[in-house]
Amino acid sequence: MTPQLQQAIRLLQLSNVELCSFVEAELERNPLLERDEASPEPAESVERRERGEREGDDADGVDWALDQKPIMLNGEAKADRMAADRPAQSANSDTGAPSSAGPDQPGIDLGNWNSVRSGGGSFDADDSSIEDYVAAGLSLADHLTAQLNLVITDPIERIIGAHLIHMVDEAGYLQGDLGDLALKLGAPLSRIEAVLGVMQTFDPPGVMARNLAECLALQLKEQNRYDPQIALLLENLELLGSHNLAALKRAVGVDGQELAEMIAEIRTLTPKPGLKFGSVQIQPVLPDVMVKPMRDGSWMVELNNETLPRVLVSRSYYANVSKTARSEKDRGYLLECLQSANWLVKSLDQRARTILRVAEEIVRQQDGFLTHGIEHLKPLNLKTVADAISMHESTVSRVTSNKYMATPRGVFELKYFFTSAIASADGSSDAHSSEAVRHRIKQLIDAETADTVLSDDKIVELLKRDGIDIARRTVAKYREALRIPSSVQRRREKQMAARLDSVV
Numbered sequence: 001m002t003p004q005l006q007q008a009i010r011l012l013q014l015s016n017v018e019l020c021s022f023v024e025a026e027l028e029r030n031p032l033l034e035r036d037e038a039s040p041e042p043a044e045s046v047e048r049r050e051r052g053e054r055e056g057d058d059a060d061g062v063d064w065a066l067d068q069k070p071i072m073l074n075g076e077a078k079a080d081r082m083a084a085d086r087p088a089q090s091a092n093s094d095t096g097a098p099s100s101a102g103p104d105q106p107g108i109d110l111g112n113w114n115s116v117r118s119g120g121g122s123f124d125a126d127d128s129s130i131e132d133y134v135a136a137g138l139s140l141a142d143h144l145t146a147q148l149n150l151v152i153t154d155p156i157e158r159i160i161g162a163h164l165i166h167m168v169d170e171a172g173y174l175q176g177d178l179g180d181l182a183l184k185l186g187a188p189l190s191r192i193e194a195v196l197g198v199m200q201t202f203d204p205p206g207v208m209a210r211n212l213a214e215c216l217a218l219q220l221k222e223q224n225r226y227d228p229q230i231a232l233l234l235e236n237l238e239l240l241g242s243h244n245l246a247a248l249k250r251a252v253g254v255d256g257q258e259l260a261e262m263i264a265e266i267r268t269l270t271p272k273p274g275l276k277f278g279s280v281q282i283q284p285v286l287p288d289v290m291v292k293p294m295r296d297g298s299w300m301v302e303l304n305n306e307t308l309p310r311v312l313v314s315r316s317y318y319a320n321v322s323k324t325a326r327s328e329k330d331r332g333y334l335l336e337c338l339q340s341a342n343w344l345v346k347s348l349d350q351r352a353r354t355i356l357r358v359a360e361e362i363v364r365q366q367d368g369f370l371t372h373g374i375e376h377l378k379p380l381n382l383k384t385v386a387d388a389i390s391m392h393e394s395t396v397s398r399v400t401s402n403k404y405m406a407t408p409r410g411v412f413e414l415k416y417f418f419t420s421a422i423a424s425a426d427g428s429s430d431a432h433s434s435e436a437v438r439h440r441i442k443q444l445i446d447a448e449t450a451d452t453v454l455s456d457d458k459i460v461e462l463l464k465r466d467g468i469d470i471a472r473r474t475v476a477k478y479r480e481a482l483r484i485p486s487s488v489q490r491r492r493e494k495q496m497a498a499r500l501d502s503v504v
Contacts, residue, residue, distance in 0.1 A: 008347045012354060012395070015402035016288055016307035023309040023348075032318050032334075032341045036310035140172060140207075140277040141165055147202045152195070153481045155416050156374055156435045160187065160195045163410060164208065172207040172274025173215065185409055186373015190446055191439065198483050204273040212271060213237055219269045229254055233262055240266075287406035289359040289414075291370065299363050299370065303352055304406070311348070313341040354391070358399040361385045362417050369417070370407055379433045380418050437468055438478050445484055450494035455487045 014022060027033050148161045163185065167176045178196070182189040200208050205222040209215035213234040220226040232252045233240070239248040240263065249259050270276075286307050292300045318338055325331045362385065368376035382400070386393040400414035419433045444459055454462070456475045463470050485493070 007343070008350055009398065011347050011351050013398040013401050016286055018402075019351075020307075020309050023311060023344075026340075026344055027311065030337050030341050030344075031321075032314050032337045033311050033344070034314050036312045138277055140168065140170065140274045143277060144168065144199070144202055144207070148199065151202070151483070152198065154435060154438055155419060156187075156377065156439065157191075157195045157198075157482075159374065159410075159412060159416055160185065160192055161199055164192075164196055164199060168208055168274065170274055171272040172204065172209070173272075174208045174210050186369075187375065188443075191442065194442065194446070204270065204276065206270055206273040215271065215273065216266060216269050219273075220265075225265065229258075230262060230266075233259075233266070285404050285411050287404040287411050288355060289403070289405040291359075291363055291405060291407045293370075293408060299367070301356070301360050301363050303356055308352060309348070311341075311345060313338070313345060354395065355399050355403060357389045357391070358385060358396055359405060359414070361388050362405070362414060364388075366417050370409065373409070375436060375439055377417070377419050377433050377435050382418065434478075437463070437470065438482060440466065440468070441475060441478055442482055442484070445479075445490070448490065448494070450491065453487045453491040453494065 011019065011022070027035065144165045145162070148158060148165065152158050152161055160181075163181055164174065167174050167181070169175050174196070178192050179189055182192045185192075196208065200218055201222070202208065206215040206219040209218055217226060217231070217234055220230055229252055233248070236248055236251045239245075239251065245256075245259065249256065252259060252262070254262070287304050288307055290300075290302055290304050294300055318334060322331065322334050325334055362380075363370065365378055365380050365385070365388075368378060382393045382396045385391075386396045389396075400418070403414045404411050405414055405417075419435050440463065441459060444454055444462060448454060456472050456479065459475050459479075460470060460472050463475070484490070
């Protein structure tokens, strides 16, 4: 493998940030390279050709001829058209700048209740700890993302979780409407709420709550101290904030001594759990590929020109300097710089084209997801994409690493579009996406009542009626991956919840 080929492979797997750093280093090292700051047009929007016209491409799809046309896709059909206009800026996820304050709580003055340290400690705590000092160097978003990748294995639910993390402010509270997120992702609200329920068990306790009462309730549940009386107190926090203890006693149904003990316990909790982490602003992901719907129902796919460094080879400078080079060493150095500069430009071109071809095929394969929502992800693997575009599977693997695609449903990493398949029960060639099967299992369990809890065997039977051939152990594996307890434990929890509802 030549050094030039090694460089091309290395560039292919770099993220856009790493690529810009690499190009900056080359600009400083090579005097024959200069930035291309004149052209406002996307440097790498290229026309997709029919497969029969790609005979000049090599195994990795290298084609040095530059065109200026975006891609138009519609399901399995492909049509090449000229774009009337080009997006001038990258798409962005609907995150916005996180708010530094928690959700509004009318009638509650935490400052009068007790002083709250900016480090996010308890109401009564005065001393800083080494844990707080270490946490200050880590952003809350990074901390939650690390737990998300560890706890949740379902790619669909990881996508939902990533969007939920973008909705968390610095205090650790969830801002925004879950219904809007469900509409954007094309996922049922119940699944969004289920993922949120799992993430509300993350560290720090109380994080991702939607209001102060829920934040305190999550911390009490984590300590196994949540009971009907505490629940009633949290429902009447405005009375505690206004120091109306007489009305609070009547609302909770306890005497003065018990109320005092409950208030003392609540004051040991953390009202803003996220503040013990660093106040690093969440940076939106810059997508490498832009996907936009067209009026005829097709999709326009093109590279995000704002993430692409553009460089030129200064041949005039080379011609002038080479005239003054007298020694063989100087001429050899200039020739080496010229060859390196030419290869870098070609490598950047090859990288852009390869990413675009892979993105085109992903959009074609996952047209159902883009059109109807997250539940319509198709089974897809690297080999399918590689065979369709005549590339090596390892090349597709490199392309999908650290690359992002901006779609009308949000910004997604390319690897999230690859899911495993489950055979059909009727023996047909139509396979089911593993994520779709997980979603179906979750739907069946969410519809349970205390009297109709489903065993794993019963779930297998119901799935076979839907044409899904799946083993009991696979159902158990998916259920555990979804963090859903066994049928015995679910029945016990539902019966306990019914009793608590009757008490409250």
